[in-house]
Every structure is written in C-alpha cells, then in structure tokens.
Amino acid sequence: MSDLSDLYQEVILDHNRRPRNFGALADANRRAQGHNPLCGDRLQLYLKMDGERIENVSFEGSGCAISKASASLMTEAVRGKSVAEAGVIFDRFHELVTGDRVADLDDEVLGKLAVFGGVREFPVRVKCASLAWHTLKAALAASNEVAKTE
Ligand code: ZN
Numbered sequence: 237m238s239d240l241s242d243l244y245q246e247v248i249l250d251h252n253r254r255p256r257n258f259g260a261l262a263d264a265n266r267r268a269q270g271h272n273p274l275c276g277d278r279l280q281l282y283l284k285m286d287g288e289r290i291e292n293v294s295f296e297g298s299g300c301a302i303s304k305a306s307a308s309l310m311t312e313a314v315r316g317k318s319v320a321e322a323g324v325i326f327d328r329f330h331e332l333v334t335g336d337r338v339a340d341l342d343d344e345v346l347g348k349l350a351v352f353g354g355v356r357e358f359p360v361r362v363k364c365a366s367l368a369w370h371t372l373k374a375a376l377a378a379s380n381e382v383a384k385t386e
Pocket of ligand 1: 302363
C-alpha cells in the first residue's frame with residue numbers, strides 16, 4: 237500500500253503548494269472564518285450562493301499543509317453543488333477522517349478527498365483536515381448575506 241500513500245501524499249503536497257480557488261471572492265454573499273487553535277490554522281471562506289447552489293467558492297488563510305490542502309480540495313469538491321449535495325460530501329468526509337470508513341480515489345462521493353483517510357490515526361491532524369469543512373458548514377448556516385436593496 238505504500239505506493240498508494242505516496243500518491244495520497246503527493247496530492248496533499250500539490251494542493252498545499254498550489255492551492256486551488258485561493259483568494260478573496262469579490263462577489264461573495266456568504267463568508268465564514270475558521271480557526272483551529274490546536275495547530276494555528278486560520279482560514280476565511282467565501283461563497284457565492286445562487287439560491288441553494290454553491291456557484292463559486294474560494295478561501296484565504298494560512299496554516300499547515302493538511303489544512304491548506306483540505307481547504308483547496310474542499311472548494312473543488314463543493315463548487316457547483318447544492319447545499320444538500322455538499323452536506324452528503326461533508327458527512328462522508330467526516331466519516332472518513334473520524335470513523336472506520338476506508339475510501340479510495342474511485343469513491344464516487346469523496347473522489348480525491350479520499351487522500352485524507354490517513355489522518356484518522358492522528359487526532360490533531362483530524363482538526364486540520366476538518367477545519368475547512370466546519371467553516372463551510374458555518375458559512376452555509378449563516379444568514380450574513382450582503383443586504384440587497386432591490
Ligand atoms: Zn493544521
């Protein structure tokens with residue numbers, strides 16, 4: 237299985253080095269901040285919602301490789317998805333990093349997120365990997381939409 241963990245490692249390192257959807261989103265209508273004091277990871281999440289659909293998503297922040305790669309892969313996973321679909325992915329991801337679920341890159345719900353399966357052995361790292369997802373949940377639950385006059 238060591239080839240597989242090398243591949244997983246490579247995906248995480250790649251997303252840490254070149255995070256996707258990184259930067260502020262000018263037309264965001266939802267925002268949330270995430271902070272993981274155990275490790276010092278911080279992130280700001282931006283969502284552009286079109287009704288119940290996540291039309292666009294981006295993040296900014298600083299933290300360890302796991303937190304950054306997780307935020308990057310999370311934005312790729314939920315962009316274009318409905319709130320309900322994102323919730324399903326969130327639940328599967330949570331099971332992956334905290335439970336006994338074993339997934340691979342062919343997992344139809346998780347896809348590349350399967351690379352985080354290994355963090356369950358490191359409780360501190362579970363918080364790093366989950367930060368972006370908890371921040372997404374907060375942003376989706378929040379009603380801090382930019383007020384509209386029309
Ligand atoms: Zn961290």
